[in-house]
Amino acid sequence: MNILKNLAYWLGLPIILILIWHFATMGDISPFVPRPLPLWEKFVSVWLGENLLTDVLPSIGRLLLALAISIVLGVVLGVLIGSFRSARWFFEPLFEFLRAIPSTIMIPVLLLVVGLNDNMRITVIVLGSIWPVLLNTITGVRSLDEVLSNSAKVYGVHGWGRVWHLVLPGASPAIMAGVRQSLAVGLILMVVSEMFASANGIGTLITNFQNRVAVPEMWSGVLLLGVVGVVLSAIFALVQKGVLKWYDGLKAAADGN
């Protein structure tokens, strides 16, 4: 019963909205307005057929690879820079400057420097989505619990042990908040990077449909992006639950007191 109730909560509003949408778009209206039924038909025929292999998977692959690079690079650099106060002072103004530059504006330059290939597209995504991870990691490392930090020192925990058992777990709530932001940024940049000089991908197909006045097809691409976003954040929620188990427990205990 409980599962049914939860399901009703989850799907209730979307179903009501889709019904309103359906009835509001009946009759003679502009062909540019999306209608739920044709949109769903196109979604199935356009994205779940041949294009799944030739466009959707390459896009998702580039996105995941770029996110992995951003997270690894962001955490490693963040831990290094966050651990030394002088390094923080040295780099932070530069980072704040760089993160403010929209990486899409760099596409023409990257076309020249990196070339017209997947590396360029991955670079665009990384240039945008690394900053939330990097800056959040620095902040997380900086604000480690001082008592824990000093205790670790007293017990002689140094080097890798310190990073693995103290720094990374201690900074993980901040890191996860950064990762969450970079997922959203990455998805946007994935699409934009494919709108320029690309031969495949979700963004390329959407632009192509727009050029061809294929309106329902174009809207179905927008729907697909929404679905990808929801799936990404669901996966993220699972990972976060595992990584931050101790943190959630700590909070629950603190709230209990």
Add this chain to the structure above:
Amino acid sequence: MMSLSRVLGTTTVTVALAVGLLGCSSGSVDGSTVKETQEGLTPISLGVFTSPSVAVIQAGVEQGFFEEHGFDIEVIQAASSAAQLPALDSGKIQFLLASPVTPILANTQGLDVQIVAGYAQNDPDTVNDSTALLVGADSPLKSPKDLEGKKVSINALGSIGEIGINAAVEADGGDPSTIQYIQLALGDVPAALESGEIDAGMTGAPWIGQVEAAGGSVLSDFIQEDGLGKNELVIAGNGTFLKDNPEKAEDFIAALEETYEYANENHDALAAMLPELLSIPEAAAKNQVWTLYSAEVDPAVLGTFAELMTRYEIVSNEPDMDAIIWKH
């Protein structure tokens, strides 16, 4: 809780979007209702895309050709003509400068859009007046059929570039279905050719000169070779407006004809307007090669467009050219 707030957030956005779109569709101006201004002029909007051709229309406005024919004209600039189709369909603008591909596509998608007049004619004697397909220095490609299996850039997928190059390759005995097209702005082509990222690229003046200066050459002046040049660009109109105001449409075409005549004879005046209109350097503006402007609509040329678009599956059902070309 997190998931619920997420659902709420998403749906709020969806509602806002839907309401916004419905607002657009119901609040739009009907193409047939055009009110006169106090001076007795009919307000009219023409959508153009960013190109030197903007100067031609602007010159006509400044010379007063449109006012003489009873119009208070507003020229609206956008990056591409496809982006202005919704405005043309809803009647927010009455006329649109576009490649014939756009109105033909729009028609097969059920939009009431018609071709009313010609605009630019590709001059058969010059390559530089329009777009062509170029290759870089020392390219092994010698003729269109060598493009088989190669990476070729065009400014927009599904455009005149795609059908035009396909047709040129097929006419040369090649199989166009093996070509890999990528979308690349005309101005990015010289660098991409030089770095070898693409095997051939579609570009126009002044970049054709830039490629040639770097040792590259024209592989195919495909628009000309396919016989599409005579109606390379056309003026499309809102179908409802044309049906309800045939005399006004005639007047508009007359104003266009005077504008074209002026443009064909006054290249210096046009060039002088470019730096301000398009923010391009004065030296480049002086070197601009102007194409021929003509209001003539050639049904045979437009028929070729429709045929190529059908053959290369840009449209799924065959365009009805009788319905697409406006009858005077």
